[in-house]
Amino acid sequence: xxxxxxxxxxxxxxxxxxxxxxxxxxxxxxxxxxxxxxxxxxxxxxxxxxxxxxxxxxxxxxxxxxxxxxxxxxxxxxxxxxxxxxxxxxxxxxxxxxxxxxxxxxxxxxxxxxxxxxxxxxxxxxxx
Amino acid sequence: xxxxxxxxxxxxxxxxxxxxxxxxxxxxxxxxxxxxxxxxxxxxxxxxxxxxxxxxxxxxxxxxxxxxxxxxxxxxxxxxxxxxxxxxxxxxxxxxxxxxxxxxxxxxxxxxxxxxxxxxxxxxxxxx
Numbered sequence: 001x002x003x004x005x006x007x008x009x010x011x012x013x014x015x016x017x018x019x020x021x022x023x024x025x026x027x028x029x030x031x032x033x034x035x036x037x038x039x040x041x042x043x044x045x046x047x048x049x050x051x052x053x054x055x056x057x058x059x060x061x062x063x064x065x066x067x068x069x070x071x072x073x074x075x076x077x078x079x080x081x082x083x084x085x086x087x088x089x090x091x092x093x094x095x096x097x098x099x100x101x102x103x104x105x106x107x108x109x110x111x112x113x114x115x116x117x118x119x120x121x122x123x124x125x126x127x128x
Numbered sequence: 129x130x131x132x133x134x135x136x137x138x139x140x141x142x143x144x145x146x147x148x149x150x151x152x153x154x155x156x157x158x159x160x161x162x163x164x165x166x167x168x169x170x171x172x173x174x175x176x177x178x179x180x181x182x183x184x185x186x187x188x189x190x191x192x193x194x195x196x197x198x199x200x201x202x203x204x205x206x207x208x209x210x211x212x213x214x215x216x217x218x219x220x221x222x223x224x225x226x227x228x229x230x231x232x233x234x235x236x237x238x239x240x241x242x243x244x245x246x247x248x249x250x251x252x253x254x255x256x
Binding site for chain 1: 129131137151158160203207224225228244
């Protein structure tokens with residue numbers, strides 16, 4: 001199946017990127033936020049495994065390629081302005097490189113940031 | 129209460145912006161994706177009503193200022209890299225300017241984009 005119609009509909013920014021929100025499909029947890037380019041979206045749709053674009057490493061970033069904490073794509077959705085993606089996924093293990101289930105583990109409370117979730121695994125276990 | 133400690137922790141991009149995901153606090157719906165600058169985050173924390181920064185209008189955008197479809201802030205969370213925000217909100221009415229509950233109403237299915245939600249109100253009702 002070709003995905004050109006979907007890829008062509010996405011309004012990538014001048015750097016060729018689109019923001020992507022990963023949400024656990026059944027619990028609704030917002031797991032992480034990252035970026036994709038056209039090749040990353042194409043690979044994700046073709047393989048069913050989420051692939052992002054790492055701006056710091058300037059290359060495709062197959063989620064879980066080192067840690068094994070992959071994201072299986074359940075559904076890709078596009079927003080009204082076509083410039084943001086919502087990825088409904090099934091997360092294996094933890095989404096955050098800190099070993100936490102999701103990346104949004106600091107909450108603004110009482111004028112400070114408070115950690116509201118602890119790592120479930122250590123980064124050493126994830127990355128060796 | 130001052131929120132400087134929170135504001136100082138956010139890694140705004142070179143344009144002074146940070147991506148923000150709005151999620152309905154009780155249902156888990158991802159409502160929309162937008163951007164905030166430091167002033168928008170400061171106002172949101174101070175007032176408890178979500179204020180974004182509109183890149184197209186180059187000014188603060190108090191969500192619902194025209195439509196009445198405001199977002200009350202329940203909690204602001206920061207991700208591991210401090211460069212993305214998750215806003216847990218209580219959405220009045222609909223989040224999307226098209227009149228839909230959320231902005232992610234197009235799903236990639238069978239090689240095309242399919243609309244999976246209909247407007248609940250007309251844009252004319254929202255914006256006159």
